[in-house]
Amino acid sequence: MSVPPRLRRSEADVSPVERLHALVAADMRTTDMLIHERLASAVAMIPDLAKHLIDSGGKRLRPLLTLAAATMGGYSGHDHAKLAAAVEFIHTATLLHDDVVDESSLRRGKVSANIVWGNKASVLVGDFLLSRAFELMVESGELEVLRILSRAAAVISEGEVMQLKSAGNLGVNEEHYLRVVSAKTAELFAAAAEAGAVIASGKGALAEALRDYGMNLGIAFQLVDDALDYSGRQALMGKSVGDDFREGKVTLPVILAVARADEPAKKFWTRAIETGPQGEADLDRAITLVEQTGAISDTMERARGYACLACRALDRVPQSPMRDVLAAVAGFCVERAY
Known part of the structure; x- marks a missing residue:
């Protein structure tokens, strides 16, 4: 289990995420029902804007982790669906806020909400979703779960501010980058899984x-997302290529490429990321440089390493079909780049 299992050819048409969804299908239907119920508001723009993103084809991976963890812990109640809905609201709120901060125009293959409704509306609806998330957490009646998810919301915000402060700074190292990634992205994955386990069996080895x-x-x-930002594969996944580059974000592909750059390439990165201005041809050159230096392949290799660590964590829980699918999900998160 310490290495993500490779999919057999017969499984190729059914992704591990779809298999995970099938294992918790009834609970996911309840979660989706709660999500849409709690979007209700007398202010029509709120559900309209929120549904634009929530119903845009996301995999619901984070709430799936909550439901899977609760199932693995033998939970037999109903409040795990409330926690899963809360997790999805937190995630959606951060996406709405991120698109405003990053001035993004595309999300999941659709025009982003901030382009359609404006920045102010996107921020305020994000705040509404966070409020709904906290309502759902409180209704679960589990103080420890409230602590886990409320802390996650704070850590995510800290990670976004850390990233904002480090934009345009080629002095950012890999250690700092990983702190940002752990906070702004990984913390919600971790909290989603932990919360599901805690509501089932309390704090302990499973959680x-x-x-x-x-x-x-x-x-x-x-890591995969950051690698894909310098890859044509990103466009096939409904995302803009080069958003991180245009925003001056110093992600691992850039950190590695700069460390291996010759003098002309270092001058290019300094102008493109730190001092400006960026020209029309700069993204193509950046993509060439990260590929030539092996920065993309090494970023992907690090991603595989973390997927292996995820599988090793599963070695500490009893064997079950759910555990096997979660291990396959770890491999899929890396394989989706191909």
Whole structure:
């Protein structure tokens, strides 16, 4: 289990995420029902804007982790669906806020909400979703779960601010980058899995193992996303290529490429990321440089390493079909790049 299992040819048409969804299908239907119920508002723009993103084809991976963890812990109640809905609201709120901060125009293959409704509306609806998330957490009646998810919301915000402060700074090293990734992306994966385990069986070995699984899965997930930003594959996944580059984000592909750059390439990176201005041909050159230096392949290799760590965390929980699917999900998060 320490290495993500490779999919057999017969499984190629059914992704591990789809298999995970099938294992918790009834609970996921309840979660989706709660999500749409709690989007209700007398202010029509709120559900309209939120549904634009929530119903845009996301895999619901984070709430799936909550439901899977609760199932692994033998939970027999109904509040795990409330926690899963809360996790999805937190995630959606951060996406709405991120698109405003990053001035993004595309999300999941659709025009982003901030382009359609404006920045102010996107921020305020994000705040509405966070409020709904906290309502759902409180209704679960579990103080420890409230602590886990509320802390995650704070850590995510800290990670976004850390990234904002480090934009345009080629002095950012890999250690700092991983702190940002752990906070802004991996923390919600970790909290989603931990919360599901805690509501089922309290704090203990299962919750610790699944939190570690979620943390490493989230880091692998973000590493792949950052690699794809310099790849044509990104366009096939409904995302803009080069957004990180245009925004001056110093992600691992850039960190590695700069460390291996010759003097002309270092001058290019300094102008393109730190001093400006960027020209029309600069993205193509950046993509060439990260590929030539092996920065993309090494970023992907690090992602595979974190996927393996996620699987090792699962070695600490009893064998079950759910555990096997979670291990396959870790491999899929890396394989989705191909």
